[in-house]
Amino acid sequence: MIPEENFTQMIARLDRETGEESRAWLRENRAPGPFRGFFRGVRRFASVYRSERGSRAGVRGLFFAVNEGMRPFLSAAKCWEAKLPARRIPMGDEPPRGAAAPPAAGRETLAAVVMTKDCEDLVEGTLRSVAGWADEIVVIDGFSKDRTVEICRKYTDKVFQNKWDGYRFCTERNLGNAKASADWCFHVDPDERATPEFRRAVTRLLESKPGENAFEFRKKNFFLGRWMRHGGWFHYSRHLFRRGKATYDGVIHESLKVDGGVGKLEAPVEHYPFVSISQFVERHNGYSKREALALKESHGSISERETLFNLKSKPVKRFFKFYFKKKGFLEGAHGLVFSTLFAWVHFVNWAKYWELGAGDTRA
Numbered sequence: 001m002i003p004e005e006n007f008t009q010m011i012a013r014l015d016r017e018t019g020e021e022s023r024a025w026l027r028e029n030r031a032p033g034p035f036r037g038f039f040r041g042v043r044r045f046a047s048v049y050r051s052e053r054g055s056r057a058g059v060r061g062l063f064f065a066v067n068e069g070m071r072p073f074l075s076a077a078k079c080w081e082a083k084l085p086a087r088r089i090p091m092g093d094e095p096p097r098g099a100a101a102p103p104a105a106g107r108e109t110l111a112a113v114v115m116t117k118d119c120e121d122l123v124e125g126t127l128r129s130v131a132g133w134a135d136e137i138v139v140i141d142g143f144s145k146d147r148t149v150e151i152c153r154k155y156t157d158k159v160f161q162n163k164w165d166g167y168r169f170c171t172e173r174n175l176g177n178a179k180a181s182a183d184w185c186f187h188v189d190p191d192e193r194a195t196p197e198f199r200r201a202v203t204r205l206l207e208s209k210p211g212e213n214a215f216e217f218r219k220k221n222f223f224l225g226r227w228m229r230h231g232g233w234f235h236y237s238r239h240l241f242r243r244g245k246a247t248y249d250g251v252i253h254e255s256l257k258v259d260g261g262v263g264k265l266e267a268p269v270e271h272y273p274f275v276s277i278s279q280f281v282e283r284h285n286g287y288s289k290r291e292a293l294a295l296k297e298s299h300g301s302i303s304e305r306e307t308l309f310n311l312k313s314k315p316v317k318r319f320f321k322f323y324f325k326k327k328g329f330l331e332g333a334h335g336l337v338f339s340t341l342f343a344w345v346h347f348v349n350w351a352k353y354w355e356l357g358a359g360d361t362r363a
Contacts, residue, residue, distance in 0.1 A: 007063055007355050008285055011348065014067050014074065015281040021071075022078035034333045037076020038340060045069025062311060063351050070344060074277065077337050081277050087225035089272040090193060091125040108206045109135040111180035111243070112188055115172045117142035117164065119190040120151060122272075127155040129194040133203075134186065140176045170248035180243055187239040193270040195220075201267035202240065213260030214241035220268035223338050224275070231328030231338050232321070236264065277337070284345050292352035301357070310350040319343035 003010060025031040032040070049065035103109050112134035116123055130137060137156035141149055142164035152159045160179055164172060177185050184206065188194060198217065205215065216236040221228050228234060238256045246258045274280045295302070319339050322328045328335035 003064070007348070007352050008289060010063070010067055011281065011285045014071060015278055015285070018071060018074040018078060019278055021075040022082065025075065025079050026082055031079030032072075032076045034073070034077045034080045034337050037073040038336060040076070041069040041071070041073035044072055059311065059351065059354050066344070066347060073340060074281070077340075078277055080333060080337075081224060084225060087275045089122065089125060089191070089275065090270075091128065103135060103206075106207070106209075107203075108184060108209060109182035110184045110186055110202065110206060111136045111138055111182035112186050112194075113138045113140070113173070113176035113180060114152070114188055114190065115140050115142075115169070115176065116144060116148050116152065116190055118144045118146050118148060120144075120147040122190040123148055124151050125193055126188055126190050127152065130186075130188065130199075131155050133194070133199050135182050136180065138176050138180045140172050140179070142172070170250055170254040173248040173254060177243060177247070183243060185241055185243050188269065189271075191272050192219075193272075195268055195270055198265070198267040198269055201265050205265070210263060211261060212263040213245035214238060214256065214258040215263045215265050216240075217265040218268035219271050221271045221273065223334055224277070226331065226334045228328075228331060228334065228338065230326060230330045231323070231335055232326035233338070237269065238262065240265075277341070280341060284348065288345065288348045288352050291349040292356050295349070295353045296356055302353070307350065307354055311347060311354070314350075315343045315347040318346050 003013075005013070022031070045065050045068065048068045049062065110133075112130040114123065114126060114137065116139055127137065136158060139149075139152045139156060139159040141152065141159060141161045143161050149159055149161070158179060160175070162172065162175055173187060176187065186194075186202070201217075216238045217240060219235055219237040221233045223233070238258075241256060241258060242260075245260055246256050248254045249257050274283060322339035322342060323335060328339045331338065
């Protein structure tokens, strides 16, 4: 019988139960690897979807079947994860004492802009990575309830609080630009770190007074402690720009609109988005509701054909893109787990979009 829970509740229960199952398997020393869990999950999905609970129950039946297919995969992946080396997000070096040194004659200035909310465990590493290098640090905080603001004020007096609606990141980013006074803005998130290589590259850039008004730089993403060179996750990010020459637009996946040319830097910023599979599931279970709201706001009512394409075909295409076309398989088990989870996220986003409309599109 398909549960009466909403999709968010079903995913939360899936995460909880697969965590319990993986711990039981580890105690009994019978934990399968993620590859075996993947194929078990495919068989489980096919079995459930062919039954009355699946294909005859519309999108809810499809969601239930996918959830059941993810169950053996997540349990196995969490067993595998438990055997990986301990993962820590680097805190960085102690920042230099006192204010940042004044810029060299003729060098343009830089503001590091950080958006925060309840991230006391992360934000100090970010601030350490830019303190003493950036000419100013601007923090836009969404009324954090933990020690985030207290920590930020150790590094800058430019801490501004603004009520965030939960998914319009562009508003917060543009507010940060407005509060800055430097020539250039560099947006860095609490789970990111400016590397020494990146700092040196940007310093040379500021000294040269480039003709471009924005630069893309490499984002070095870490997945469960591993730097992902393949799978499409070692990409460029556009968050360095001349103030007054660019603005952010869009809802969740905001984009930078630049008045002028855009250059490229190969120097990376490190990104540590999560440290466990359970954290990934919990976070995207929240994100997906905002993604669905953004879809509804930007697209309104989407046709049944497009909805079903994004529920049934696009997740499979995304898995093949990450795992085969982008060579995620070269990352071993990390590549399989990464590709599966991110394909699943696309399905969940669209399932929640369908749920918002409370339709009964047949799957």
